[in-house]
Amino acid sequence: MSDRNRVTIGVGGMTCANCAATIEDAVRDLDGVGEVSANYATDEATVEFDPERVSLADLFDAVESAGYDPIAETVTVGITGMTCANCSATIEDAVGALPGVVAVDANFATDEATVRYAPSVTTREDVYDAVAAAGYEPIRDDDGDAESAKDAARTAELTRQRRLTLFGAALSVPLLAMLVFELFAPGTLPETIPGTGLAIGWVAFALATPVQVVLGREFYENSYTALVVNRRANMDVLIALGSSTAYGYSVVALSGVLPQAGLYFDTAALILVFITLGNYLEARSKSQAGAAIRSLLELEADTATRVRDDGTEEEVAIEDIAVGDRLKVKPGEKVPTDAVVREGESAVDESMVTGESVPVEKAAGDEVIGSTVNETGVLVVEATKVGEETAIQQIVKRVKEAQSRQPDIQRLADRISAYFVPAVIANALLWGGVWFLAPETLAGVVGALPLWGLAAGGPAAVGVTEFAVLVFASAVLIACPCALGLATPAATMVGTSIGAQHGVLFEGGDVLERVRDVDTVVFDKTGTLTRGEMTLTGVRPVAPATDGAAPAGEEAEPTDDPAERLLAAAATAEHGSEHPIAEAVVAGARERGVEPGELQVLQNVSGKGIRARTEHGTVTVGKPELLRDDGADPEPAMDAMRELESAGKTAMLVALDGELGVLAVADEVRESAEHAVAALRERGVAVHVITGDNERTARAVAERVGVDPDNVRAGVLPEDKADAVEAIQADGSRAMMVGDGVNDAPALASAFVGVAIGSGTDVAIEAADVTLMRSDPYDVVKAINVSEGTLSKIKQNLFWALGYNTAMIPLASLGLLQPVLAAGAMALSSVSVLANSLAFRSYDPDERYRIFGRFR
Incomplete structure (x- = not known):
């Protein structure tokens, strides 16, 4: 290891020297790691490593895999000045080079970068400085209100772009009028300025030069930063090349060096005006795309009583x-807080x-x-809950995190963007050179095409050199990497916002993409397909006391009703337990006018039931094997027990000093469960049920909601649910596990997608990829619909962005488009991608996403 970095990582969870040794062993096993020293006393680990062979993120993962918590902070930094996906990559490289940065994700669509870093090595100021050094402007959160700072910066940028557009338009309108006269009324304009003898072209020069200086300044500055500082070409380079080529050529021609050459001051100015207008519309569209999140924050009350x-x-x-x-x-x-x-x-x-x-x-x-x-x-x-712990703040946090984590499909756009600008410049140089060297040959081939006239009539009309310059300018201006860079994040922003508005929170854009590929949904029965609230439905005595003797124990209130006697004894035994079935028995007894009595002795037999001595007598409540252990014969009650379980109820036996009966409790099936299962099966998704309940009850519930009985796994303990999910996925199925996010956490983590069905306030469920704010199983269908619709929008955007470039670059290269038209088309492409994404905002995820009447 020639070039080594040394980093000190704060570690939480160490309790002894053995913990330090465990961490050292886990980190030392990584390839590229040298000396490792973990200190239990200081809660730190110092690591020497080769950054070319192992990353800081790998070190953090190793500590986490060893069961400890590497201390890191995550900050989202607003950034102004990004113009395309290459800018995002530049920021990621600049910030990622900081020694303590674990991960960084810059998002062109949201104008933000999310950075995870080790506070012992890197500070937030370091992140700000790295962004600034890369040539962009970080929005510093000096007063602690990041959202207000970002909103202020966004508003200021919109105002600036609008002023620039109006300034450029005011000077370009006369240039446009001169162009119209020249095209449709040749000879109308005088050749010289009256009374001066100067060529009329100097008027165009006077109008175009302020536009070139004021509007073009940021493109030239950004181009310098991109090429010289960051050594990475971006969209600003293309704009600067196209505009300065038209302007510079016109200045040379006007000076007399090329006396027969045409002037393109109007083109140079209109290029910048069109691009600036596009930037303004783009900024407005970005603001609208994020409006759903801001509207959530605006819902918060200002005061409370x-x-x-x-x-x-x-x-x-x-x-x-x-x-x-x-x-x-x-x-x-408004309710002030949770x-x-x-x-x-x-x-x-x-x-x-x-x-x-x-x-x-x-x-x-x-x-x-x-x-x-x-x-x-x-x-x-x-x-x-108050402050950042409230549900509304957690929702905003989850949605913003989801927008910063892009789908895997974004990698395609990123790979293309990395090589796009250099390829465009090379292509423009190539075709400009070819037109200069072989104009007649190319004109003979291309001249018959219907768009030929849009390029000033070809080299025969304007001259070989001039036409070659026009081709070069058009070829660099027609390409639009910003449309490609916006295709995925713009749709992801809208998709995650739609989900949040309908109570569906995605952990990230990558999860949003993955949900669509689910082919199997596994429901935990209790609390998901059912309400998770047990209700006592009946008491059925099945055998009288064997000897008619009075119950043992203290004298109880006499009753001739055996059902009431059994219920009173069972309620007394279950009184005080927090188990859902016990609570249902006690509540059901009270509803029937039976109050639990005094409990003398209680024994809980794990997994089987309870024994108790009560004022009603000695009572056993639970499974048949527990009754057998106590010498009672459960057989007379087995038929009744099976009958109740077949009806979807949970049955348990009650033995009271020779009397025998069956208690039945039921967990009501949710109204939308059947609708959800039907919708999933209609789209070809297999539906499974996993439950800790008995086989007959599980099958009865499954049959009621429409799940194939063969897809039911009953009697599964919480710790075994993950194994059950993995068994379902063993054949290559991509399973979505839907559970309550607590007992089902291992299963949620094992599934292709884990979905926690929540209560409205329980938002931050770590094991889940998707959180449903309502306890409604149909929201699983909504999540799939949102994912499917968002991916369709992303593909549409990529199709239009790539299709635009595929069609337009050859046209410009063949001399079929003038530079001003190319610039207008370039600006329009980005706006059209954003407009297509914004059109998705009206989508209702209760229905599958349709395009042209067909499901997508």
């Missing part, structure tokens, strides 16, 4: 709210966060989401 301990009220700013504060929300007001209802009942409109159009009824104990609208009653809520 806080209830003091003495019952009095005060108005406070949102940023002054703390967790635990009690807040009053009147009808028509909270839980303590007093009152009301309907709350959550459509702006979850996409749910019907207001949701809220009562004491229910969660409410910040920024949603209270519609009817007065609520008193207790704040549970």
Whole structure:
């Protein structure tokens, strides 16, 4: 290792010297790593490595794979001055060269760069300086309000581009009028300026020169930075070449060196005006594409009514709210922050966060989401999350992260863009030279084409040298790498925003792309296809007491109803347990007027049930094998148990001192589950169910929602669900696992795509690639539809961008387009790609995306 870097990485999670040794072993195994020293006392690891053989990201991955947490910060920096995908690559190279940077992703469409770095080595100021050194302007977050700074910079840029466009247009209109007279009324304009004897061309020079200086300045400066500082050609180089060629040639001709040559001051000025106008429209379109995110932030309330301990009220700013504060929300007001209802009942409109159009009824104990609208009653809520922890802020964070992580298809555009500008310049030089050396030969071949007249009539009309210059200028101006660079990120911005508006959050643009390729969906049954809320549906006595004796234990309230006796005993045994089935039994008993009694002794038998001594007698509640262990015969109840399970209910046996019965609880199937399964099967997606419930219940639920019984895996423990998902994928299937994001985390991570179905406030589920804000299985279909529609838009954009260049570059090279037309077409191509992406904003993901009446 000749050139070594040394880096110190902060590490969280070390608890002893053995941890340090584990980290050292994990990092040292990497190729290119030299000396490694992990220090448990300082929570740091110092590594010497060869950056040409191993990256800092590899070091971080090694520490993470060893089970520890390398300390890193992530910052999103707004950047002005990017004009094409090559600018993004330049920034990535410049920032990525910093010693502590782990990863960097610059996005031309959002004018941002997301940087992950080790704070022990690199600072945010270092990142700003690297961006500035590359020739771009970072938006510094000096006052802590990054979004306001970016919005201010975006507004300032729009204003600047508009002023430049108006300035250039004012000077170019007379030039355009002179061009029209020359084309349609030759001889109308005088050859000299009256009273001066100077050629009329000096008027054109006087009008075009300020345009060249004011509008052309940034293109020339950016070209210098790109070629000299960064050694990478970008779109500005093409514009500077085309415009300066037309302007310089005209100056030489006007000076008398080429007395018979034409003047193209109008072309030089209009090129810059068209491109600047395109930049202005492009900036406006980018702003509109990100409007959905800004509108989410604008939904937040500015103030809240806080209830003091003495019952009095005060108005406070949102940023002054703390967790635990009690807040009053009147009808028509926004809920200030994520909270839980303590007093009152009301309907709350959550459509702006979850996409749910019907207001949701809220009562004491229910969660409410910040920024949603209270519609009817007065609520008193207790704040549970504030600031950046609220659902609305987490949604914005997730969407912005998704927009910064581009789909894999973007790599195609990036590879093309890297070589595009040099290839365009080489092509322009080639054809300019060919036209100069063999004009008659080419004119004979091309002259018969219908567009011939658009290039000033060919070399015979304007001269060989002049025509060769026109071909060169047209060939460099017609190419548009910015359209290619915008094709993917512009569509990704809109797609992720559509998802957020309908309660579907994608982890990244790469996930957005991957979802479309899913061919299998695996649902966790409880809480996903069903509501996850057990309800007691019945008590069925099946055998009387064997000897008719009174129950053992303390004297209980006598009853002649065996069902009531069994339920009272079971509810007493289950009272105090937090298990969903236990809670359902207790709640069901109380609904039937049966109160749980006093519990004397309780024994929980893991995986089988419970034994208890109660005031009603000795009771066993659980599976048949537990009853057998206690000497009770479960056989008389087995037929009833199987019957209930076949109906989709969960059945458990109750034995009370010789009496036997069956308790049945059920988890209600969600209304949209059947619709979701039908929609998935209609598009050819296989649907599976995984559950820890018994086989008969699982099959009954599967049959009800339309899942093939052969695709049901029952009795699967949480820790085994990942293995079940991997088994489904063993034949090459690309599975989407849909679960609750907690017990199902390993399975979500094992799947091709992991989807966490949430509660509205639980946004940041780390194991999931996609988070659904509503507990609605049909939102899985929406996620696939959004992915499919976004990828269709990306392909459309790439088709138009590549098709435009494929068609236009040959036309310009063959001399069939004048430079001013080429410049106008170049500006139009970028705007058309953005307009096509913005047209996607009206898409409703409840339906599959259609183009020309066909599914895409």
